Amino acid sequence: MHVAVLGAGYAGVTLTRKLERQLPASVELTLVDGRETHLVQHLLHRAVRHPTIEAQLEVPLEECCQRANVRHATVEAVDYDEGRVELDDGSIEYDLGALCLGAQTAYYGLSGVRAHGTPLKRLRDARAIRSQFLDLCETGGRVVVGGAGLSGVQVAGELAELARDRADADVEVVLLEQKPTVAPGFPVSFQEAVAEELETRGVDVRTRTTVTAADEETLTTATGPAIEYDQLVWTGGITGGAALDDRRPQVRSTLRLGRRTFGLGDAVNVVDDEGKRVPATAQTAVRQATVAAENITALAEGGVGGFEPRLSRYVYQSLGWVVTVGGGTVAQVGSQVVRGTPAKALKTSIGVQHLANVGAVEDAIELIQESVSSPQA
Numbered sequence: 249m250h251v252a253v254l255g256a257g258y259a260g261v262t263l264t265r266k267l268e269r270q271l272p273a274s275v276e277l278t279l280v281d282g283r284e285t286h287l288v289q290h291l292l293h294r295a296v297r298h299p300t301i302e303a304q305l306e307v308p309l310e311e312c313c314q315r316a317n318v319r320h321a322t323v324e325a326v327d328y329d330e331g332r333v334e335l336d337d338g339s340i341e342y343d344l345g346a347l348c349l350g351a352q353t354a355y356y357g358l359s360g361v362r363a364h365g366t367p368l369k370r371l372r373d374a375r376a377i378r379s380q381f382l383d384l385c386e387t388g389g390r391v392v393v394g395g396a397g398l399s400g401v402q403v404a405g406e407l408a409e410l411a412r413d414r415a416d417a418d419v420e421v422v423l424l425e426q427k428p429t430v431a432p433g434f435p436v437s438f439q440e441a442v443a444e445e446l447e448t449r450g451v452d453v454r455t456r457t458t459v460t461a462a463d464e465e466t467l468t469t470a471t472g473p474a475i476e477y478d479q480l481v482w483t484g485g486i487t488g489g490a491a492l493d494d495r496r497p498q499v500r501s502t503l504r505l506g507r508r509t510f511g512l513g514d515a516v517n518v519v520d521d522e523g524k525r526v527p528a529t530a531q532t533a534v535r536q537a538t539v540a541a542e543n544i545t546a547l548a549e550g551g552v553g554g555f556e557p558r559l560s561r562y563v564y565q566s567l568g569w570v571v572t573v574g575g576g577t578v579a580q581v582g583s584q585v586v587r588g589t590p591a592k593a594l595k596t597s598i599g600v601q602h603l604a605n606v607g608a609v610e611d612a613i614e615l616i617q618e619s620v621s622s623p624q625a
């Protein structure tokens with residue numbers, strides 16, 4: 249029997265590591281990714297202000313796996329029922345598989361936004377944002393961040409803090425969001441605390457502002473006057489990658505996408521067992537990996553088709569949320585919002601736990617050292 253995991257992000261690496269422990273040794277396990285490293289994406293914005301953190305954000309895939317074969321190739325198409333994957337350098341077949349390819353930045357066909365905006369999905373994006381922004385600090389001007397989800401609020405916070413570190417920089421950081429609040433979809437007390445942290449750092453937050461187009465220096469909005477800018481960072485949402493025809497297919501609570509395939513993480517739109525639409529986050533991707541591992545193991549033992557074993561179901565339960573806004577940190581734990589040092593310790597511990605979970609123990613230790621040696625980070 250062959251089990252294939254497609255994509256080595258939070259969903260894929262967590263799933264692979266669980267399957268390595270749960271599947272019988274006779275089952276062949278393959279992890280496929282177009283890149284050689286697992287990216288700790290939920291801390292990516294930190295690299296905009298602290299490039300020294302970069303080394304801890306990339307973990308070689310071979311370090312993440314104990315017995316899975318790692319195949320470095322780009323997935324071009326997947327047949328979820330037949331269990332066949334077209335790769336850029338050939339194809340593979342599997343008896344059971346998981347689609348964990350993550351997502352790409354969505355531009356919604358808005359004219360000029362892709363051409364003029366920098367997304368934040370890879371380290372090279374963080375580097376480009378930092379370098380453009382440091383140039384802006386020299387000349388003065390305005391950076392606009394489009395989209396105030398988890399990526400947008402955190403990168404706006406980093407940029408505002410970076411400007412504050414350069415006392416003579418005359419730079420304005422504007423954060424646009426089409427919904428009525430920042431961090432849409434999150435608890436109200438969390439949204440309010442995040443908005444306060446942004447305002448404390450001088451970020452000009454403009455909600456209910458829908459971008460409709462961009463040219464080299466102006467953003468057109470649906471609801472108000474055009475906005476002049478010197479740098480544009482686009483964090484306006486996500487959509488599926490090219491292998492999924494730019495779509496995120498929907499899965500229900502068993503996470504089953506087809507006869508032989510499960511889908512989890514940002515790649516898919518998950519509706520949980522209680523009918524709730526689940527936010528696309530690292531936290532939910534990791535939790536879904538537990539359900540996918542149980543279901544793949546059950547089918548590996550019980551067989552696909554015919555009288556299949558009863559599959560586990562995913563129920564979305566938030567463990568709370570933690571975001572950094574420059575030097576500030578906001579954590580929602582149960583109904584409580586916590587800020588400052590306890591929240592920061594929580595954020596560091598989540599990053600450390602993730603690195604340890606994917607097998608990168610040395611990186612985890614370095615992340616602890618980094619946060620201890622630069623408490624304002």
Ligand SMILES: Cc1cc2nc3c(=O)[nH]c(=O)nc-3n(C[C@H](O)[C@H](O)[C@H](O)COP(=O)(O)OP(=O)(O)OC[C@H]3O[C@@H](n4cnc5c(N)ncnc54)[C@H](O)[C@@H]3O)c2cc1C
Nearest residue numbers: 255257258259282289290322323349350513514529530531
């Ligand atoms: C700046 C930023 C801050 C964030 N902050 C938080 C936070 O505070 N908390 C939180 O929970 N979430 C946060 N998130 C969201 C979180 O990072 C994502 O939800 C998470 O990465 C999703 O995990 P995933 O495994 O589905 O996808 P990913 O982690 O994106 O992994 C997908 C993998 O698939 C590979 N891949 C993609 N396409 C192909 C292909 N065609 N062929 C082969 N391989 C392919 C990629 O190389 C990648 O390794 C943040 C995201 C960003 C960008």
